[in-house]
Amino acid sequence: MMEGLLVTCVATVSAGLTYFIHTKWRLNPVLVSAAIALLVSLFCESVSGGGSTLIEAIPFVSLGGTFVGMSAKKKVKSIYPILIAGFVFSLLFIRSSSLFEGFGGALGLSACISVLAVTGMQKVLKKTRVTVHKRKLRKSSY
Amino acid sequence: MWDLKFLREKIELTFAADLRTKTFYSLLLLIAAMQCLYVGAIVYEHSHRLEVWLFVLLFCFLIASFFQSRKKPYTVDFDSWRVAIWVFFGSLGTWWLREQGMGVVMAAATMGLIGSSFTLIPRAQSYFRQISAPVYCGAFIGMTSVQSDPVFLLLASTFTLVLFVMGRSLIQGVGGKLGTLAFIGVILAYGVHYSFKWI
Numbered sequence: 001m002m003e004g005l006l007v008t009c010v011a012t013v014s015a016g017l018t019y020f021i022h023t024k025w026r027l028n029p030v031l032v033s034a035a036i037a038l039l040v041s042l043f044c045e046s047v048s049g050g051g052s053t054l055i056e057a058i059p060f061v062s063l064g065g066t067f068v069g070m071s072a073k074k075k076v077k078s079i080y081p082i083l084i085a086g087f088v089f090s091l092l093f094i095r096s097s098s099l100f101e102g103f104g105g106a107l108g109l110s111a112c113i114s115v116l117a118v119t120g121m122q123k124v125l126k127k128t129r130v131t132v133h134k135r136k137l138r139k140s141s142y
Numbered sequence: 143m144w145d146l147k148f149l150r151e152k153i154e155l156t157f158a159a160d161l162r163t164k165t166f167y168s169l170l171l172l173i174a175a176m177q178c179l180y181v182g183a184i185v186y187e188h189s190h191r192l193e194v195w196l197f198v199l200l201f202c203f204l205i206a207s208f209f210q211s212r213k214k215p216y217t218v219d220f221d222s223w224r225v226a227i228w229v230f231f232g233s234l235g236t237w238w239l240r241e242q243g244m245g246v247v248m249a250a251a252t253m254g255l256i257g258s259s260f261t262l263i264p265r266a267q268s269y270f271r272q273i274s275a276p277v278y279c280g281a282f283i284g285m286t287s288v289q290s291d292p293v294f295l296l297l298a299s300t301f302t303l304v305l306f307v308m309g310r311s312l313i314q315g316v317g318g319k320l321g322t323l324a325f326i327g328v329i330l331a332y333g334v335h336y337s338f339k340w341i
């Protein structure tokens with residue numbers, strides 16, 4: 001439970017931090033992502049003593065979180081969908097399939113799925129809200 | 143009088159535009175299939191757990207995201223192979239750093255920093271500003287632990303190079319696009335490797 005919570009926090013914070021830095025200061029998203037991932041992995045290497053599984057997984061989680069945060073402002077307008085996508089990414093990471101274990105790019109694929117799912121969810125909910133509002137307007141006009 | 147040169151140019155333009163549109167939708171279908179396969183594998187493997195319904199919902203929203211219409215028409219554009227060729231540098235550089243004893247994430251992040259360091263130079267040419275993405279994409283290929291053979295990485299990088307060139311205008315601005323292209327390249331290379339092993 002605590003491990004899952006830590007993974008979720010790391011993914012969400014990495015995603016939010018990456019998005020904030022590259023949109024606020026207009027830096028290259030690759031640079032920001034690589035810098036954050038390198039800092040976290042250096043920290044985890046200095047902290048880890050005997051090869052804890054959780055400490056070994058944290059750099060991967062932060063790297064994947066930074067991929068979520070690399071989304072452009074044109075596609076994701078504010079930071080809140082990024083934070084939700086970071087949370088979704090952590091779920092995908094925790095329950096990742098053993099079929100794709102060791103494949104390079106799986107983190108990026110999970111991040112892409114998270115971002116697309118959250119943007120898809122936003123648009124579906126927006127359309128649902130508009131349809132409900134239109135129906136209410138029609139009923140009130142009688 | 144028939145202007146043959148003008149006619150030939152028009153046919154070539156139409157053919158090229160048609161080819162680009164076909165490759166665009168083919169690649170979109172490939173990416174959608176890979177993503178659905180990934181989420182589907184999770185749902186299949188963890189079907190006995192209660193939280194599998196979250197992943198089913200995620201799957202539905204993922205499908206919904208591919209059917210979102212845009213107001214502006216798509217302009218299908220290919221990337222330059224001169225920029226995409228840096229994928230090889232990223233993958234082999236990451237592999238070499240891992241061979242020297244560096245951690246996986248640290249090696250990939252280092253290659254990403256090397257590739258994006260050109261963007262910090264104020265007067266860098268636009269060419270050098272574009273190479274950070276293919277280098278980072280190559281670094282994800284180098285993160286593969288399924289096969290640590292450099293020939294395998296070269297094969298995967300070749301597939302990813304083609305996808306990178308074709309997928310310039312595909313899911314632009316979505317985080318994880320580079321990783322997705324790297325993943326597909328690795329999957330295709332693994333398929334080739336497995337086919338030869340089976341034969």
